[in-house]
Amino acid sequence: MTRNTEPLAPDDPRHGTINGYGNLGCRCDACREAHRENHMRYMKKVRETGSLSGPDVNHGTSYRYDVGCRCEECRDAHNAKSRATKARLRKQRRFR
Ligand SMILES: [Zn+2]
Numbered sequence: 001m002t003r004n005t006e007p008l009a010p011d012d013p014r015h016g017t018i019n020g021y022g023n024l025g026c027r028c029d030a031c032r033e034a035h036r037e038n039h040m041r042y043m044k045k046v047r048e049t050g051s052l053s054g055p056d057v058n059h060g061t062s063y064r065y066d067v068g069c070r071c072e073e074c075r076d077a078h079n080a081k082s083r084a085t086k087a088r089l090r091k092q093r094r095f096r
């Protein structure tokens with residue numbers, strides 16, 4: 001696994017782009033902002049395309065929680081999933 005962790009030069013034109021944040025791993029303010037905006041655009045699209053109310057997406061799933069639903073069923077599913085994730089991480093750490 002090779003990962004380019006070399007920091008971008010301050011005058012690199014890729015600052016403030018999704019590329020800078022995602023592929024180049026830059027976490028400067030401009031890049032983080034670009035990432036945040038991209039994420040917000042994505043979430044907005046999800047909402048606009050009706051994924052939230054699609055018949056194929058049931059309540060009680062952590063996916064549904066992720067796209068913004070905060071009903072009891074979805075919160076439960078989300079909590080159960082994050083509990084499972086945390087338990088898994090703990091287990092992994094123990095084996096190192
Ligand atoms: Zn940057």
Ligand SMILES: [Zn+2]
Nearest residue numbers: 059069071074
């Ligand atoms: Zn729900």
